[in-house]
Amino acid sequence: MDDKFEFSASERAETLALYAELKERVGDSLEPGDEQRLRQHIGQLMEGQQIVRDAFGLNPVLTEMQTARILVEETSLKRDAVIAILLRYSVESGLLTVDDVERDYGQSVARILHGLRRIKELYQKNPVVESENFRNLLLSFAEDMRVILIMIADRVNLMRQIRDTTNDELRREVSQEAAYLYAPLAHKLGLYKLKSELEDLSLKYLEHDAYYLIKEKLSETKQSRDAYIKRFIQPISDKLTQAGLKFHIKGRTKSIHSIWQKMKKQKCGFEGVYDLFAIRIIIDCPEDIEKQQCWQAYSIVTDMYQPNPKRLRDWLSVPKSNGYESLHITVLGPDQKWVEIQIRTERMDEVAERGVAAHWRYKGVKGQSGMDEWLTFIRQMLETSDGREAMDQFRMDLYEDEVYVFTPKGDLLKFPKGATVLDMAYHIHSKIGSACVGARVNNKVVTFRYLLQSGDQVEIMTSSQQHPKQEWLSIVKTSRAKAKIRLALKETQQKDGLMAKEMIERKFKNRKIDFDESTMMHVIKKLGFKTTSEFYRQVADQTLDLGIVIDKYLELQQGEQAVIGDNQARSAEDFVLEESKAQQQMPQNDDVLVIDRNLKGIDYQLARCCNPIYGDDVFGFVTVSGGIKIHRTDCPNAPELRRRFGYRVVRAKWSGKGASQYSITLRVIGQDDIGIVNNLTNIISKEERLVLRSINIDSSDGLFRGNIVVMINDLTRLEALIKRLRTVKGVKQVERI
Numbered sequence: 161m162d163d164k165f166e167f168s169a170s171e172r173a174e175t176l177a178l179y180a181e182l183k184e185r186v187g188d189s190l191e192p193g194d195e196q197r198l199r200q201h202i203g204q205l206m207e208g209q210q211i212v213r214d215a216f217g218l219n220p221v222l223t224e225m226q227t228a229r230i231l232v233e234e235t236s237l238k239r240d241a242v243i244a245i246l247l248r249y250s251v252e253s254g255l256l257t258v259d260d261v262e263r264d265y266g267q268s269v270a271r272i273l274h275g276l277r278r279i280k281e282l283y284q285k286n287p288v289v290e291s292e293n294f295r296n297l298l299l300s301f302a303e304d305m306r307v308i309l310i311m312i313a314d315r316v317n318l319m320r321q322i323r324d325t326t327n328d329e330l331r332r333e334v335s336q337e338a339a340y341l342y343a344p345l346a347h348k349l350g351l352y353k354l355k356s357e358l359e360d361l362s363l364k365y366l367e368h369d370a371y372y373l374i375k376e377k378l379s380e381t382k383q384s385r386d387a388y389i390k391r392f393i394q395p396i397s398d399k400l401t402q403a404g405l406k407f408h409i410k411g412r413t414k415s416i417h418s419i420w421q422k423m424k425k426q427k428c429g430f431e432g433v434y435d436l437f438a439i440r441i442i443i444d445c446p447e448d449i450e451k452q453q454c455w456q457a458y459s460i461v462t463d464m465y466q467p468n469p470k471r472l473r474d475w476l477s478v479p480k481s482n483g484y485e486s487l488h489i490t491v492l493g494p495d496q497k498w499v500e501i502q503i504r505t506e507r508m509d510e511v512a513e514r515g516v517a518a519h520w521r522y523k524g525v526k527g528q529s530g531m532d533e534w535l536t537f538i539r540q541m542l543e544t545s546d547g548r549e550a551m552d553q554f555r556m557d558l559y560e561d562e563v564y565v566f567t568p569k570g571d572l573l574k575f576p577k578g579a580t581v582l583d584m585a586y587h588i589h590s591k592i593g594s595a596c597v598g599a600r601v602n603n604k605v606v607t608f609r610y611l612l613q614s615g616d617q618v619e620i621m622t623s624s625q626q627h628p629k630q631e632w633l634s635i636v637k638t639s640r641a642k643a644k645i646r647l648a649l650k651e652t653q654q655k656d657g658l659m660a661k662e663m664i665e666r667k668f669k670n671r672k673i674d675f676d677e678s679t680m681m682h683v684i685k686k687l688g689f690k691t692t693s694e695f696y697r698q699v700a701d702q703t704l705d706l707g708i709v710i711d712k713y714l715e716l717q718q719g720e721q722a723v724i725g726d727n728q729a730r731s732a733e734d735f736v737l738e739e740s741k742a743q744q745q746m747p748q749n750d751d752v753l754v755i756d757r758n759l760k761g762i763d764y765q766l767a768r769c770c771n772p773i774y775g776d777d778v779f780g781f782v783t784v785s786g787g788i789k790i791h792r793t794d795c796p797n798a799p800e801l802r803r804r805f806g807y808r809v810v811r812a813k814w815s816g817k818g819a820s821q822y823s824i825t826l827r828v829i830g831q832d833d834i835g836i837v838n839n840l841t842n843i844i845s846k847e848e849r850l851v852l853r854s855i856n857i858d859s860s861d862g863l864f865r866g867n868i869v870v871m872i873n874d875l876t877r878l879e880a881l882i883k884r885l886r887t888v889k890g891v892k893q894v895e896r897i
Contacts, residue, residue, distance in 0.1 A: 164209045164210060164211065164212055165209065165211070165212070165213060165219075166209055167206050167219070167221075171219050171222055172206060174222060174225075175202070175206065175219075175221060175222050175225055178222075178225035178226065178228075178229060179199075179202060179225060181229060182225070182228055182229060182232065182242060183195065185232050185238075186232060186238040186239055186242050188238075189238035189239035190239055191239070191266075193264075194239070194243065194265065197264055197265075198243065198246060201246075201247070201250070202221065202246065205221050205249075205250070206221070210253075210255060211249065211253070212253070215327065215330055216318075216321065216322050216325045216327060216330070216331075217325070218321055220249045221249060223314075223317060223318070223321065224245050224246055224248060224249055225246070226317045226320075226321075227245055227310070227313050227314045227317045228241075228242045228245040228246060228313075230313040230316055230317055230354075231245065231309060231310060231313040234313065234351060234353065234354055235309050235313075235351070237306060237309065240265075240266075240268045240269050240272060240306065241272065241306045241309070241310060243265055243269050244269050244272035244273050244276070244306070244310065245310055245314075247261055247265075247269070247273065248273065248276055251273050251277070252277070252280070258270050258273050258274055258277070261273055271304050272304055272306050272307055272310070275304050275306075275307035276307055276310065276311075278615075279298065279307065279311065282298070282615060294341065294564075294572050298311075298341070298345070308345060308349075309349070311342070311345075312342050312345055312346050312349075312351065312354060312358075313354070315334075315337070315338050315342040315358065316342075316354050316357055316358060318334060319334070319335070319338055319357070319358060319361040319362070319365075320361070322334065322365075331365055332365065332366060335361070335362045335365040335366050336362070336366065338358045338359075338361065338362045339358070339359065339362040339363075339366070342358055343355050343358040343359045343362070346358060356415040356417070356418075359415060359417035359418075360415055360416050360417050362417070363416060363417045363420055367420070370420055371416060371420075373430070374416045374419050374420055374423075374430060375416060377430045378413075378416070378419075378436075385413045385437075388437070388493075388494070388495070388497070389411035389412070389413070389437055389439070390411075391494060392411070392437070392439065392493045392494060392499060393409050393411055393439065395464060396409070396439075396441070396460070396461055396464060397409060399460045399464065400441070400457060400460060403456060403460060405443055405445075405453060405456070405457065406443065406444040406445065407441055407442060407443045407444060407457070408442055408444075409439060409440065409441050409442070410439070410440040410442070411437065411438070411439045411440075412437070412438055413436065413437055413438075414436055414437070414438055419433055419436065433498075436497065436498070436499075437493075437497065437499045437500070438499070438500045438501075438502070439499060439500070439501045439502070440501070440502045440504070440509075441457055441461075441501065441502070441503045441504075442504060442505065442506060442509050443457060443503070443504070443505045443506070444505070444506050445505055445506075447505075447507060450476075450505045450507070450508070451476050451477075453505070454476055454487050454503050454504065454505065455476070455487075457503050458487055458489065458503055461489065461491060461501060461503075462489065462491065465491035465492055465493055465499075466491060466492040467489050467490065467491050467492075468489075468490045468491070468492070468498070471488070471489065471490035471500075472488070472489055473486075473487070473488035473489075474487060475487065475488070485504065485508040486502050486503065486504040486508060487502070487503040487504065488500065488501070488502050488503075489501050489503070562574055562575070562576060562577060562614075563575050563576075563577055563579065563612050563613060563614045563616075564614050564615070565584065565612050565613075565614070565615070565616045565617070565618050566615070566616065566617040566618065567588075567617075567618065567619075568617065568618075568619045573587060575587070575612055575637070575638065576637055576638065578611060578637045579611070579612050579636075579637040579638060580608060580609055580610060580611055580612065580635055580636060580637065581596065581598065581599040581601070581606065581607070581608040581609070581610045581612065581618065581620065582596055582608040582609070582632060582635050582636050582641060583612070583636050583637055583638045583640075583641045584599075584612065584618055584620065585599075585608065585620045585622075586636065586638075586640060586641035586644045586645070587638070587640065587641070588620065590644045590647075590648065592620055592622060593628075593641065593644055593645070593648075594626070594627065594628050594644075594645075594648050595622035595623060595624065595626045596608050596620055596621070596622055596626065597621050597622060597623045597626050597857070597858070597859055598610075598621045598832075598859050599618050599619060599620050599621055600618070600619040600621065601616050601617070601618050601619075602616060602617055603617075605621075605832070605834055607832065607859045607860055607861060607862070608635070608859070609635055609860060609861060623857070625854070625855065625856040625857070626856075626858070627652065628645050628648040628649055628652065629649075630649060632645050633645055633646070653693045653696075653697065656693075656696050656697045656700040656701075657692070657693060657696040657697075657700075659696075659700045660695075660696035660697070660699035660700045661696065663699060663700070663706065664680075664699065664706065664709065667706050667710065668710070671710065673710070673713070673714070679713060679716055680713065682716055683709060683712045683713050683716060686712055686716065687704075687708075687709070687712060702768050703769075704769070705767055705768050705769035705789075705797065706768070707765075707767060707781075707783055707789050708769070708797060710783070710784070711783060711784060711805075714784040715784075752810075752811045752812065752813055753780045753788065753810050753811065753812040753813075754812075754813060754814075754815045755778070755790060755812055755813065755814050755815060756814075756815040763787035763788065764780065764787065764788040764789070764790055765787065765788075765789055765790065766789075766790050766822070767781075767789045767790060767791045767792075767795065767797075769791070769795060769796065769797050770791055770792040770794070770795035770796065770797070771792075771822065771823055771824055771825065772790055772791065772792045772795075772822070773822035773824060773872060773873075773874060773875055773878065774814050774820070774822065774873065774874035774875065775814065775874045775875025775876060775878075776792045776793075776814075776875055777792065777793040777794075778790050778791060778792055778793060778812050778813070778814070779791055779793055779798070779809055779810065779811060779812050780809070780810040780811070780812040781801055781805070781808055781809055781810075782808040782809075782810065783808075788810070790812060820873070821849075821851065821871040821872060821873055822871065822872060822873070823853065823869060823870075823871055824869070824870055824871075824872050824878060824896060825867055825868070825869050825896070825897050826867070826868045826869075826870070826881075826882065826885070826894055826895065826896055826897070827865070827866070827867055827893070827894070827895050827896075827897050828840065828864075828865070828866050828867075828868060828885065828891060828893070828894050829863065829864070829865050829866075829891075829892050829893040829894075830863065830864060830888075830890045830891040830892045830893070831862065831863060831864070831890040831892070832859045832862050832863055832864045833889075833890045836864070836888065836889075836890050836891070837855070837857055837866075839888050839889070840855075840868070840885060840888060840891075841855065843881075843884050843885060843888065844868070844870060844881070847877075847881060849872075849873055849877070850870055850871065850872055850873075850877065850881065851870065851871040852868070852869075852870055853869040853870060853871060854867075854868075854869045855867075855868050855869075863892075867897070878896065882894050882895075882896070
C-alpha cells in the first residue's frame with residue numbers, strides 16, 4: 161500500500177494514550193527539550209499525511225508506540241531506546257536523517273538507529289534466516305544490544321497485530337522468522353515470557369489445528385492449573401521442611417509450543433505427553449553435601465509420588481559436557497497427571513542459568529565463542545534496576561574472533577577473524593579453492609587475499625589456468641584450507657614428477673642413452689637443485705632445457721672426457737705434434753651455421769630454455785649426440801655454455817624469411833582492473849599469422865601478473881606485438897621470457 165493516509169479517530173486516540181503512558185514510564189529519564197521535540201514530531205506525523213501503511217495495512221506510527229510499550233514493560237529500557245523506536249519510521253522513510261537525530265537527541269539514540277538501519281540492509285541480502293549463524297551475525301551487526309531488544313519487541317507486537325490479516329503468505333513468512341530467529345534470541349537473553357509468546361503465536365499461525373487442539377486440551381483456567389501445582393507442591397514442601405532442608409520451589413505449566421514439540425519428538429498424542437507441568441526444587445546447601453541432599457530430596461518425592469523409571473535423568477553423578485548438573489524425574493501426581501521435577505542446588509541452578517549458558521545449550525540453542533558469557537551478562541543486567549539503567553550506556557563489543565559472510569544464494573558461513581577469500585573458496589570445495597583467482601565482494605572485484613568482513617556477500621571467481629602455490633599457505637587462516645592446499649601441492653608435485661620422468665626417459669630412449677637413476681641424482685645435484693621435486697617441476701614446466709640435463713648426464717657418465725676424437729688419453733707432446741692436423745679438421749672462426757628451414761644433413765633444434773625465433777641473435781651448441789641446439793645470445797644458459805664448453809659453440813645466423821611459427825612466452829604485469837584480460841586477448845586475436853596458445857593470470861594486492869604464450873613468425877612481429885600490448889590501459893610492463 162503506497163498511498164498516504166489520515167489517522168482514524170480510534171488510531172489518533174490510541175496513539176495519544178500510548179504516548180501519555182510512555183511519557184509517564186520514561187519521563188524521568190528524558191532530557192530537557194526531548195518531550196517537546198517528540199510531541200511536535202508525532203503531531204506533525206499525525207496531521208501531515210506523510211506516512212504509509214505497511215504490508216499488513218497497519219499504521220506504522222501506532223505500531224512503533226506499541227513496540228515501545230512492550231520494550232519498556234519487559235526490559236525497563238528508557239530514554240534512548242524509546243526515542244529511537246518513535247523516530248525509526250521517520251528515519252527509514254527519509255523524513256529525518258541519523259545526523260538530525262544525533263544533533264537533537266544525542267549520539268546514543270543515533271547509534272541505535274544506525275544499528276537498526278544496518279539490520280534492514282542485512283535483510284535486503286535475502287539471507288537464509290533459519291540458521292544459528294544468522295542469529296550470531298545479527299548480534300554482531302547490531303553493534304548495540306538495544307537494537308536486538310527492539311527487534312524482539314517489534315516482532316512480538318507484529319505477531320499480536322496480524323491475527324486478522326488476509327495476507328496469509330506474508331503472515332506465514334513473518335511467523336517463520338519469529339520461530340527460527342526471534343524466539344531463540346529472546347531465549348538467549350532470558351526474555352522467557354516474550355520467547356513463549358513468539359513460539360505460541362508462530363504455532364497458532366503456522367499450524368492452526370495443532371495449536372487449537374492443545375489449547376482445547378488445556379481448557380482448564382490458569383487459576384485451576386495454578387491450584388493443581390500448589391496442591392502438588394504443598395506436601396513435598398512439608399516433607400522437605402521436616403527433613404531439615406533449606407529450599408524453594410518453582411512451578412509452572414508448559415507452553416502450548418513446548419507441549420507440541422514434545423508430541424512431535426515422542427510421536428504421541430496429547431495424552432502421551434508426561435510432563436505438562438514442571439516443578440523445580442532448588443536446595444540451599446554447602447557444596448560438599450550437594451549430591452547427598454539432592455538424592456535425599458529425590459527419595460522424599462518418590463516416596464510420595466510414583467516415579468517413571470524410564471524418565472530418570474541423572475546429571476549429578478556424571479554432569480553434561482557443558483557443566484550442567486541436575487536430577488530430573490517424572491512422577492505421577494494427583495488426578496493421575498505426569499509432572500516433571502528437576503532437583504538441583506543454588507550453585508547448580510546458577511551454573512545452568514548464568515554460567516557459560518549451559519541452560520541455553522540444554523534447551524538446544526548452541527552457543528558460540530564468547531557470545532554466551534556476554535549474553536548472560538546482558539540477562540543479569542535486565543534482571544536488576546541498576547542493570548536496566550546501565551543498558552543505556554552499554555555498547556556491544558563482540559565477535560572479535562569470528563566473521564560471518566553470505567554466499568550468493570544467501571547462505572551464511574562462519575570463519576575466524578583474518579580469514580581470506582581463499583579460505584572461503586576451499587571451504588566450499590577443494591576444486592574451487594585450487595582454481596580461485598579472486599572474488600566479487602559486495603559486487604566489487606577483489607583478490608583472493610582479501611580479508612573477509614562480517615556481512616560481506618562473496619562470489620568466488622575461478623580459472624582453469626589457476627593452480628595452488630606454496631605461498632598460499634601463508635595467505636589462508638583456517639587449518640582446513642591449509643590441509644587442502646598441502647594435499648593439492650603434494651598431488652601436483654607427484655604429477656609433475658611422473659610427467660618429467662616420462663619426458664626424460666622418452667628423450668633418453670630416442671637418443672639411445674641408457675638411463676641410470678643414481679647418475680641422474682648426481683646430475684640433479686650438479687645442476688644446483690636442493691630437491692628432486694623442484695628439478696622435476698622445472699622439467700615439467702619446460703623452464704629447464706632437457707638438452708642441458710642430457711649433456712650433464714653424459715658428461716658425468718663419461719667421466720667428463722672430451723667428446724671429440726677417439727677419447728684416448730694423450731700426452732701434451734702428442735697433442736703438440738698433431739696440432740696442425742687438428743686445426744685443419746676444426747672449423748675456422750669465420751665459419752657460420754646458416755639456419756634455414758630447408759637445411760638438410762644437420763640435426764638442429766631450437767633450445768626451449770630461451771625459445772629463439774627468426775631475427776634473434778643466436779649461436780649453435782653441439783650436443784654429445786651430434787645434434788645442434790640453437791640458443792639466443794642472451795640465453796640465461798649462454799655464459800655457462802661458453803665457459804665450460806666453448807669448443808662446442810658455433811656461430812649461427814638465420815637465412816631467408818620467417819616462414820615458421822615459434823612459441824614465445826610474454827610476461828605481463830599491470831593493475832587488476834575488470835576487463836583487462838579481455839583487452840589483451842582482443843589485441844592478440846586481431847594480429848594476422850599469430851596464434852594464442854595459452855594465458856595464465858594471477859591477481860595479488862591490486863596487481864596482476866601473467867604469462868601469455870603465442871605462436872609468432874619473427875622478431876619484428878614480436879616487437880610490434882609487445883609495443884601494442886604496452887598501450888593497453890593498466891598494463892605496466894610487457895617483456896619476453
